[in-house]
Amino acid sequence: MDLRIAGRKAIVCASSRGLGKACALALAQEGCEVLINGRDAEQLALTAAEIMAVTGRQPQVVVADVGSEAGRAALLAACPQPDILITNNGG
Template sequence: MDMGIRGREAIVCAASKGLGRGCAEALAGEGVDLVINARTKSELEATAEEIRKTYGVNVTAVAVDVTTEEGRKQVLAACPEPDIIVNNAGGPPPGNFRDWNREDWIKALDANMLTP
């Protein structure tokens, strides 16, 4: 499918695996250049290289904690005027939501809704 976003720039947070990586690959498949972020540099760099090779787009990896002020500054310095932002900084622990406590929910809301 052509979404008409080829040549755009996107920031995708928590992109070394899981949902963030899936979003990054979907955007790369549409021809979007990426700034991807995660905390673990080795995993992030490996993901960036795989996306570059598979999709032929530019990928910049920024290994920082995006939930911190400094982390956000570094991500935005790599892509100061993004066309697309996928704010994905983790969530409650995997499993049944009935098992999550209030602290789990507050942490997820803070990371994904208040941090930006």
């Protein structure tokens, strides 16, 4: 499916596993520049490697808790003007 979003910048919160991971993978498959985020650095690294293996696109990784002001600031510092924002929440 071509959603015509290739080249767009996407932030996907809580994307180390589950729904967030699936969204990040789908966006990368569509050609987006994806930033994945979560609190678990090890799991994010595994997810980034999987996205790279499947799509050939290396996602940017930001380890941060978006429940805090500092975490949100870290995301926006890494991608100040996202075209797509998925505000998923981890469990």
